Amino acid sequence: MSKIIFGIDVGGTTCKCGTFSKEGELLRKEEIPTRKDEGGSLILPDISEYIKGVLADMNMTTEDVAGIGMGLPGACLEDGTVNKCINLGWGVFNAANALSELTGIPVKIGNDANMAALGEFWVGGGSEYNSMVMVTIGTGVGGGVIIDGKPLYGFNGAAGEIGHLPLVEGETESCNCGKKGCLxxxxxxxGIVRTANRMLAESDMPSSLRSVPYISAKVIFDEAKGGDALAIQVTEYVCRYLGKGLACAAGMVDPEVFVIGGGVSAAGEYFINLIDKYYKECVFHASRQTKIVKAALGNDAGMYGAAKLILGN
Ligand SMILES: [Zn+2]
Structure with a gap:
């Protein structure tokens, strides 16, 4: 009988590696560097070596492993195919089969934002609910949809890409994805810092942000909480778009709860309440009472979700 599961969250700089019991207990956690040289061809062999090392350490063999779940920064299909992970240098190939051949262990993959959603659904902010949409607000804006305990992949592996909803009219600069006007x-x-710099340049309004040496999303939220009018204008503008994005998601999947994660969500209640205000303003009436809550697992969410992928629902 297999006893353990690996949950691997592959990021642009490190891979977060979790070893879990079948009951979902995190037994050990390590990070290994993501070596992106040679077109990213070293990443899966590195993960394979890591797993072999852990098994040797725990006096176990591949027979003891139920499977490896892997979250990847790109479009993933349920059959294990990745449709480009630009950050890793990967093109189109079956990453699940490739890692399975290296390790001799069954592998399943999913998009990293979807895996974070699944982790939060399993043991985090969404654990009391049956369906959820997670929005991760960090360097980018990621999204994941869980319905009846299963992550939604979509036909092209692009379900839940809430960050690239084309919501902003008249945007002149390009998003990382190449489009203009993404959430x-x-x-x-x-994006929050960019919005603030733009508003500072376009108005003469006095603001404490003008004397800050380094403007970050955190500084903007702190100043807004402190009553700075321009910082408030920035946060209202940002949260109006987020509220609208959530309302669009509700219009399509009508989840039981929205879970907000990522570094920016550290702004807490103030941030969540503002999103909720604008969400209620523009969502279809039947979904108006849908809860918006904070994520609970931080950077570990993707690792948990990848492991949960192996357990199924
Ligand atoms: Zn985009």
Whole structure:
């Protein structure tokens, strides 16, 4: 009988590696560097070596492992195919089969934002609910949809890409994805700072932000909480777009709860309440009472979700 599961969250700089019991207990956790040289061809062999090392350490063999779940920063299909992970240098190939051949262990993959959603659904902010949409607001804006305990992949592996909803009319600069006017361009940590710099340049309004040496999303939220009018204007603008994005998601999947994670969510109640205000303003009436809560697992969410992928629902 297999006893353990691996949950691996592959990021642009490190892979977060969790070893879990089948009951969902995190037994050990390590990070290994993501070596992106040679077109990213070293990443899966590195993960394979890591797993073999852990098994040797625990006096176990591949027979003891139920499977490896892997979260990847790109579009993933349920059959194990990745449709480009630009950050890793990967093109289109079956990453699940490739890692399975290296390790001799069954592998399942999912998009990293979907895996974070599944982790939060399993043991985090969404654990009391049956369906949820998670929005991760950090360097970018990621999204994941869980319905009846299962992550939604979508036909092209692009379900839940809430950050690239084309919501912003008249945007002149391009998003990382190549389009113009994505939600991420105003609501990611960098988007929030960009919005603030734009508003500072366009108005003469006095603001404490003008004398701050380094403007970050955190500084903007702190100043807004402190009553700075321009910082408030920035946060209202950002949260109006986030509220609208959530309302669009509700219009399509009508989840039981929205879970907000990522570094920016550290702004807490103030941030969540503002999103909720604008969400209620523009959502279809039947979904108006849907809860918006904070994520609970921080950076570990993706690792938990990848492990949960192996357990199924
Ligand atoms: Zn985009």
């Amino acid at each position: 991420e361009q105003v609501a990611s940590a960098t």
